Amino acid sequence: MKPVSVAGTPSVHLLLRVTPRAAKNAVDGWRADAVGDPRLLVRVTAPADKGRANKAVIRLIAKSMGVAPGRIRIIRGETDRNKVLAFDGETSDIRDRINTAFGNTDQTS
Numbered sequence: 001m002k003p004v005s006v007a008g009t010p011s012v013h014l015l016l017r018v019t020p021r022a023a024k025n026a027v028d029g030w031r032a033d034a035v036g037d038p039r040l041l042v043r044v045t046a047p048a049d050k051g052r053a054n055k056a057v058i059r060l061i062a063k064s065m066g067v068a069p070g071r072i073r074i075i076r077g078e079t080d081r082n083k084v085l086a087f088d089g090e091t092s093d094i095r096d097r098i099n100t101a102f103g104n105t106d107q108t109s
Helices: 052-065 091-102
Strands: 011-020 024-034 040-043 072-076 082-087
Touching: 011 052, 011 091, 024 052, 024 091, 040 052, 052 072, 052 082, 052 091
Parallel strands: 011 040
Antiparallel strands: 011 082, 024 040, 072 082
8 A cells, every 4th residue: 555545535545653652742754664665654652542642643643734633534553553544635735735744755764
């Protein structure tokens, strides 16, 4: 799966690798996962307890992109560090916001 995907869906998808209970909230850029798909590395201070880390991830991504948190939902990985987010809204706008906020997905390490 590509980190920004629109194939057959009305929303944009973003792959994440989340670290809860971090020292600070931060987005650390792109890194290829085990199968080579780029994932956005995200750290949040909230613990992975009762959905608090998930809420913190959505708030951080929304703030970074300048979109309302209500336009973002976790569609895979509610209880996993690997997550897939879906964004409601105009596809080209969301893709532009992702690229502006987090850089080009081709720059994975």
